[in-house]
Amino acid sequence: MAGHSKWANIQHRKGRQDAKRGKLWTKIIREITVAARAAGPDPDSNPSLRMAWDKATAANMPKDNIQRAILRGAGGADGANYEEVRYEGYGVGGAAIIIDCVTDNRTRTVAEVRHALSKNGGNLGQDGSVAFMFQHCGQFLFAPGTSEDRVMEIALEAGAEDILTDEDGLIEVISAPTDYAAVKTAFEQAGLAPEVHGLIMKPLNETELTGEDAEAMQKILDVLEGLDDVQEIYTTAVFDEAD
Template sequence: MAGHSKWANIQHRKGRQDAKRGKLWTKVIREITVAAREAGPDPDANPRLRLACEKAAAANMPKDNVNRAIQRGAGESDGANFEEIRFEGYGVGGAAVIVDCMTDNRQRTVSDVRHAFSKNGGNLGIDGSVVFQFQHCGQFIFAPGSSEEKIMEVALEAGADDIITDSEGLIEVVCLPTHYAELNQAFNDAALVPEIHGVVMKALNETELEGDDAAVMQKMLDALESLDDVQEVFTTAVMDETE
């Protein structure tokens, strides 16, 4: 597709995430709280909590905020009782979308997410309608120019499932969610810094969008990501780099 570049899409997405950093603390605090409630307050024994604490550190969140969120999750202090909800739906051109939320008011969240879809040419589906188009995995993406040989050596030794290098030189490492923490530590120890990493729903196939379709799809994704209850948005859509 003319103008399509996976690296440009990643940089575009990262720039938008950085611009919304003010809301990031709220999302990370919710993730920490739920993770601590789910599997305990010790990050060393709770991989999900450890990942959430890493996100907090990357967002320069004060340790006091992190500790308070852990305490709330562990039931040591009062706080809202968040539940996790996943929405599945479609955007422009049949692009699949998964929206993961944490909320203390299910009715509000359902209404807000449905509105963001319908206002921007999308529609909500039923549970299971699009999730089969994604792979739940750990993902690390390294910028073009990174040492493929070194990344491959560390990744394979630490239990990666797949290493993909595209025509631009972008390197993607994929692993089981349960191996994410081990692989992340291995990359840190080797001073290999991915541009983006996390436990994600990775699209198995891409829906390429251009022009007006790309603009409308981006507007829908922005509307979803701006909602306070939304933690993550995953999509099969890729937009041309001019968008």
């Protein structure tokens, strides 16, 4: 099987997201609003809001925009009544996909997700059809060149479950969801900045795709990411770095 680079895949995905920054801001504002409505406006006591705030900061969103979204969510009066919903399905080559959405109209959203999948060679599955292929966890990814010993020391002291280093030198730290905030704080206090971090659905196994299959799968992901209601996409698919 052809090799792939997780680091190359991460950089590729970040580049695509940066190119869609305007739409990214809209999605983050929805996430902030929902988080503030669900558990209050204080990010120190609301981990979901803290994570959404961090995403907003990383996307260079002005603080005023963030605070307006929090007030709108905490007030619960203005704007649409958004809710979180998850869909599961398959892409090319049996690759599993989880699609997390924030929507004010479930009927519209499921129709758009189903169409995006079926038109491009995938299909929408039933609830639970692929969730068992993923682990809900906290994830921190450090760029090649970061001190593995230092990351390991801080991570283990903070309660992380696992530290993995791949052949590119990318360091991945995994924590239980309940320990995510503590591990994140420990890294911040140690001056260690992960390239990517968050609560994710981590695939337990990978589906490696190359050539036309990789291109077709990337098209599915691009179309899904282009939907206004889609917030996060998780997949077992990984791509040859040449694709």
